Amino acid sequence: MTTTAKDDLAAYLAANAPPDIGRVLTALAEASITVADRIRLGALAGAMQAEVGPSHDGMPQTALDVFADQAFVARLKGAGVRGVVSEERDEPVALDADGTFLVALDPLDGSSSIDANVTIGSVFSVLDAPAGPLETSHFLQRGTAQRAAGLFVYGPQVTFVFTFGRGVAVATLDPGAGTYRITTRRLEISAEPNEFAINVSNFRHWPEPVRAYVEDCLEGEEGPRGCNFNMRWIGSMVAEVYRVLARGGVYLYPEDSREGYENGRLRLLYEANPVAFLVEQAGGAAIDGWSRILDIAPKSIHARTPLIFGSQEKVERIMLYYTEGSASQRAPLFGRRGLLRR
Ligand code: F6P
Numbered sequence: 627m628t629t630t631a632k633d634d635l636a637a638y639l640a641a642n643a644p645p646d647i648g649r650v651l652t653a654l655a656e657a658s659i660t661v662a663d664r665i666r667l668g669a670l671a672g673a674m675q676a677e678v679g680p681s682h683d684g685m686p687q688t689a690l691d692v693f694a695d696q697a698f699v700a701r702l703k704g705a706g707v708r709g710v711v712s713e714e715r716d717e718p719v720a721l722d723a724d725g726t727f728l729v730a731l732d733p734l735d736g737s738s739s740i741d742a743n744v745t746i747g748s749v750f751s752v753l754d755a756p757a758g759p760l761e762t763s764h765f766l767q768r769g770t771a772q773r774a775a776g777l778f779v780y781g782p783q784v785t786f787v788f789t790f791g792r793g794v795a796v797a798t799l800d801p802g803a804g805t806y807r808i809t810t811r812r813l814e815i816s817a818e819p820n821e822f823a824i825n826v827s828n829f830r831h832w833p834e835p836v837r838a839y840v841e842d843c844l845e846g847e848e849g850p851r852g853c854n855f856n857m858r859w860i861g862s863m864v865a866e867v868y869r870v871l872a873r874g875g876v877y878l879y880p881e882d883s884r885e886g887y888e889n890g891r892l893r894l895l896y897e898a899n900p901v902a903f904l905v906e907q908a909g910g911a912a913i914d915g916w917s918r919i920l921d922i923a924p925k926s927i928h929a930r931t932p933l934i935f936g937s938q939e940k941v942e943r944i945m946l947y948y949t950e951g952s953a954s955q956r957a958p959l960f961g962r963r964g965l966l967r968r
Contacts, residue, residue: 635786635797635806646706647774647790650727650752653705655786655797655806657698658748658778661734662799664693665746665780675740687714690740694733694748702729708755711765711927713896718927720760727773728753728765730896730927735777736862745781747864751900765895765927769920775900779868787813787871789907794871813871815910817937820855821875823866831882835915835947839878863892867901867935871908876936876944880915890914890932894924898933911941915948 635655639648664671674690695714699721702710708725709718713732729752736746752774756764776788784799786806794813797806822843829837843855858875860866866877881890892898902912902919912919912935922931934944 632798632807632809635808638795638797638808642792642795643774643790646726647752650702650705650707650729651774651776651788651790653701653707654698654729654750654776655778657701658784658786659799659804659806660697660701661694661748661778662780662784664690664697668743675737685738688734688737688740691734691737695731698731698733698748698750709760709764711895713893713928716928718760718762718765723759726755728755730765730899732893732896735864735897736860739860739862744860744862745779745865745868746862747780747868748778749775749864749897749900750777751775751896751903762927766924768923769894769899769902772899772903772920775903777864777867777900777904779864781865781868785809785868787868787904789904791903791907794904794908813908815871815905815908815937816874817939818874820853821858821873822855822878822940823858823860823870823875824878824880825859825861826857828882828884831884831887832880833882833915835944835951836878836880838951839944839947863897863901867904870910870936871904874937876934876940878934878944879932880934881932889930892930892933894919894922894929894931895927898931901933901935905935909938910936911938913941913945915945 639651676689677686678689678692679687691714695712699710699719703721706725707721707727707729709720709728711718711730729750732749735749739746751772753767753771754773774790779785786797788795795808796810796813798809800807842850846854870877879890879892881888898919905912914932934941
């Protein structure tokens with residue numbers, strides 16, 4: 627990442643973003659500061675991870691999930707947004723009747739890790755609102771239709787990574803001033819390092835292409851890849867996205883054989899799509915194994931999808947494991963039953 631002049635976010639958006647999109651991004655950024663302030667206080671302001679009810683899919687909903695959801699929805703009122711889909715709500719919420727945008731939002735990603743004080747975040751996608759009163763079906767647009775997307779990373783620094791289709795910029799929260807300042811104007815994913823992120827405890831549940839890819843990485847210099855790899859897993863997607871954007875590598879949350887994981891874990895509208903838009907705008911790629919994430923037609927607002935994203939060459943290689951088999955199979959001398967295998 628190249629760091630440049632630290633313009634105020636508002637000045638940057640005024641100079642670079644379509645004005646109506648700038649208004650939505652400004653509202654989201656302001657809400658994120660409210661959320662960041664609450665996270666920074668931690669237990670001083672009460673138990674953030676207290677379970678306050680089941681969310682729509684049975685995962686426990688924490689006090690911080692609810693706080694973040696309410697902060698974003700409240701701030702989006704009056705920002706030109708017709709309606710919001712949130713991970714924390716079964717149904718869309720209607721906002722400005724004359725709004726021209728829709729927002730799909732995971733207000734607090736990684737909430738299962740709140741008690742561990744690790745980096746967590748928020749993710750959003752902005753779509754055009756079709757004409758007429760708000761309907762759930764209005765949100766069922768392919769990721770290619772996104773007008774903007776971004777994520778807020780609540781870590782050692784609070785960062786705002788966003789795109790409106792002209793590359794990816796990064797802003798860092800200046801806590802003293804209570805405002806974001808642009809710290810990277812054009813982010814591009816590096817082809818290095820040889821780093822992959824996946825929850826290996828699910829190895830036995832994975833589909834064959836993912837097992838084969840990870841096995842080949844684990845073989846390191848002695849295996850078909852001929853080089854060593856490093857593994858990372860934070861268990862907080864936004865933190866992993868930021869790491870991959872900042873220094874390269876690849877992230878996988880594939881479909882697996884556990885009940886309820888037939889389409890992976892992550893949500894298409896407000897996790898995979900915004901991440902895929904960001905990653906592609908930074909020169910990387912995002913797929914579900916077989917296809918580009920942004921081309922998937924959503925079947926429901928909370929639909930899940932397998933998600934694999936990162937440096938383009940790495941993602942394309944994984945796609946080959948899906949479409950043509952593993953490197954071992956493609957290079958039989960190194961294969962499991964090959965001549966050179968110990
Ligand atoms: O629900 C999303 C999420 O919390 C992500 O932030 C994270 O990457 C993933 O789930 C962790 O899943 P698991 O606990 O299966 O590793």
